[in-house]
Every structure is written in structure tokens, then in C-alpha cells.
Amino acid sequence: MNKSLLMSVLLASVLAACSNNAVKNKPAAPVVDSAQSSQAAADAEAARLAAEKAAADADLAALKDPNNILSKRSVYFDFDKDEVKPEYRALVDAHAKFLLAHPKSKVAIQGNADNRGSREYNLSLGQRRSVAVKKVMNLAGVQEAQIETVSYGEEKANACKDEACFQQDRRADIVYDHE
């Protein structure tokens, strides 16, 4: 997707937000008599909410659709490393695009480490990993306000004994705030 298309998506959602406000404000105006017009306004509001919900559901479905890259949420790292490896670029970029298209959406990027070494060092390492993923999103244009970084260090790690298991814990998870 190119930039101008993104901009138009953004613009559209800004406009939608404006018109929504206009609709919302109506019932607050002093309506004296017309039950019918208030009924119409309520119907319009219900329809709008339904449409919004359908759109939101469709978006949520995209985030959960196993065939959509957006359903993939974890970026894995090498031992004691915080570089986002090339194979995870597409995944992070897809979420960046989603966030650009949904400025009201927010994500927490939760950094983790395997349970070897030091808890405090791993807490810092998990933080570096979450920040590394955030920076890739920032480069794609996502604003700071949409991303929160958190580290659990090795506190959520599994009781691993081998590399296959350790590998699963060295990751940053992208978690949407409405989930």
C-alpha cells in the first residue's frame, strides 16, 4: 500500500469521526415534541453503531484470522539479542499498517526472555526487545501514543531445559488493548 492511499484511509476515518460527533450531538439538542424524529435519530444511531461494530468485528476478525499475517503476534529473538530479524519484518510492518489505519487502536508490546541468566538483566533485555519492535513500527509511521512497551523479563518464561523450549520464550508479543 502506498502512502497516499494510507493518507486517504486516515482522512476517511477522521471525517467519519467528525460526522459521528455531529450525529451524537443531535439528541442533546432540546427536542420538544417530535417523537417520530427522535425515533428516526435513534434508528440512525443504532444503524451507525451496528455498522461500526460490523467494521470493528471485521477488523478483529482480521487480527484473529489464521490466514492473515495479523494473527501472528510474536517476534522471536536470538539468545541475548534484541535485533528484529528480517523474517519478522513483514509481520511487524503488517501490524504497523493496521495501527496506521486504526488510529484509535493501541498495542502493548510485551518483551520476554528465556529463564537463563539473571532476572534483572532479562528484565532489561525484554524491554530492549519490546522497544526494538516498537522502533520498527515507528519507522513505518506509527505514533508513540499507540504503542506501549512492557517487559516481563523471564517472569513469564516456561520451565525450559532445551533450546527448542528456550527459543519460544525469547520473544516480544504484540497485544491489542481491546483483546
Added chain:
Amino acid sequence: MMKQRFFILLLISLFSLGVRAELTIEIMGGAANQIPIAVVPFDASPVAGAQQNSISNIINADLKRSGLFRTLETRGVANQPHQVADVKYSDWLGIQAQALTIGTVEPLPGNRMKVAFRLLDVLKQNQLLAMEFTITQSQQRMTAHKIADMIYEKLTGEKGVFATRISYVNKANGRYSLEVADADGFNPQTVVSSKEPLISPSWSPDGTKIAYVSFEKKKPVIYVQSLVSGQRYVLANFKGNNSAPAWSPDGSKLAIVLTYSANSQVYIINADGSGLKQLTYSSGIDTEPDWSPDGAFVYFTSNRGGGPQIYRIPSSGGDAKRVTFEGAYNVSPHVSPDGKLLTYIKQDSSGFRVAIQDIETGQVQTRSDTSQDESPSFAPNGRIILYATNVGGKGTLAAVSSDGRVKQRLTDAGGDVREPSWGPAN
């Protein structure tokens, strides 16, 4: 190799009605020249079942656990003296004792008791120590530890640490609790408990407070809690992570780690939460500060050169100097009370192990034979290093003497134990 087990579970019902599991200590190894000592039961006719809990038994267990003593079986000796006048030295030479401890326990009105003990040199046939205490029932264990400390110091020339406390985090049934217990694992008291992780407890130098990191606000925040009143306050809750608290030796300040400006960096903050000042500046991770005993330096872990290594920086600020050079991963530094040794976790081909480094010469030795070690810290006398490890997939505490000869394992039957820290000598 000597291998002994102390199962203290039997005593739980007597001493900790709070139904909390206590640490069970298993000892492996011992010093090359253990001092043979006999401790004669102080109370001639103990209440049934109380024998194991008697003052003389606690003294005996303490000395044995240190690995520096060979505690002798005294039951075979017919004459069990309580007074110096009754001691027949030939009896004790007969079982090859070099030192003999005798004593009395005399009940007093009002749940109090008088405890008297003497330490005798069997070879020279003279008295080395004599002391008397008037105590309440509840001070019995601590008094026994204090007597053991006196015996230990008289015979080894070093301070004992039996009358000190340790702290650790226990994870059981999905809850984390920060516990403070006597150095022998008895009498655990919960300082704080939470559904979210608790890490990095650090004792104030006077032993009255513990700083720790709690994730209860869904991110790491540093608290300071009084062990006297149980009251706590937030020391640091800045944007990002707040972690790794370490008290300055005078107790006025703490070194802490914040991600306030992106990377983990070491800061210094007054104990009341005022006067925050950044100490380290790097583009990498700087964490796990620990003060030198004179307060002049702060040792810390940093990956500024690639992998994590230990550095030190003047506590007033300045240039950081790298301290560890062997291996690619060295973390969690703690300085010995005399400022001469550094213990830390070193990764080698067999895993993550406790290492000890002579600060002046730089000589490094691995001290543990476990492989997933974490959080080493010195006992107040510098002789023992307490650390966390993993045995059979379960968090366990372990201890090793600085010379590597005596090893102990401290397990909690009911949970996963980690994040140990040895409290100061009182």
C-alpha cells in the same frame, strides 16, 4: 564425602502454627580439617518431643551445617555433665573431641528461662567461653544461634552468621511471596505476597527494611517495606521499568535501574524517594548495581561492549571500568563484605554458575556445580555465598562456602524458591 540431611519438617507443628512450609537444608561436603566438637544436651530431662528443638540441638545443627565442625555423638558417654566441676576430660578425649560445650536451661516464672553455657578446650582442659542469658520462651531459637555464633567465632576466628536472617521469594499455587526466615530456614514470615512476580529483594544495612520490585501494577515498581511495622512506600514508580534496588552501605541512598529514557540505566535516589540522579550513561543495558562496602564504587552489569559483563563506576559518577574479562556472559555482581571478592554468575560450557573473583588480581574460580544459577550474595561474614538454582525443574536455594568446600541445598517442599538475599549481621 559426608552427606547429611536435616529434616526439620517435624518441628513445623511445634514452631510455626502459621502453616507455612520451611526450608529443608541438605549439606554436602565439608572443610578438610573439621573441628571435632561435642555438645552435651543442656536439659537433662527434656519434654518428650522437644529434644530436637532444644537449645543444645540447635547449636549442634548450626555448627554441623557450617561444614567446619564434626559434631560428635554424645549419647555413648555415661557421664553427661552440666557444670564444669562434673566434666571428666578423659571421657571426651575418648571420643576424640577437641572442644566441649555444656550448659543448663533453668525455667523461671512468667514463661522465662535462664540459659547458661560454657565452651571448654578438651586438650588444654580449660574454659574458653562462659555466658548466661535470661530470655523468654520465644527467644529460645535465636539465643541458641547466638551461642553457636560465639562458639564458631572462638574456634574459627571468624564471625558466625547463625543468628542472621535470609530473604527469598517463594512461588506456590500461582502466588509469589517474599519471605524472611532465620538463616537455618526456620520461622519464615511473609513480608508481602502478590499474584504478580516479586523480584530483587535488597536488605537495608541495618536490617530493618527490604527494598524489592513488584509487578503488581503490571509493570516493575520499587517498594521499600519496614520489617518492623510492615508499612511500605513506593520508592520509584517512573515511566517504564523500575528495578534492581541496592542500598548504599550507609543506608541513605539506593542505586536503582530505570528505563526512564529508553535503555536500562543506573540511577541513585535518596531512601525517601527524593533526589534522583543518573549514574551510568550508555546506549546498552546497565543494570544490577551493587555498592562496594566503602560506598566509593558501584559495580553493575552492562552489555555496552556486546555481551553482558561487570563494570564498576565511582558512586559519585565518572568513567566505568570493565571488571570481568573471562567468558561472554557475566552478570549479577555482589561484592564481599571485606570488599576483596566479587561473586557473580558466569556462563561457561556447562551452564550458568556461581563464580568468585579476586578483585585485585582478577583471578576467577567457579564455585558451584549446578547449571542454572542466579542471584548470588555473600553472607555477612563473607564465608558463604547463597544463590538460586534449579534442581529437577524446581527453584531451589543453594549455598557454597567461598572456598568451595561446603555446599548446601535449601528446598521448600511446597513451592519454587528463588531470589535469595542474606540479611546483615545485627
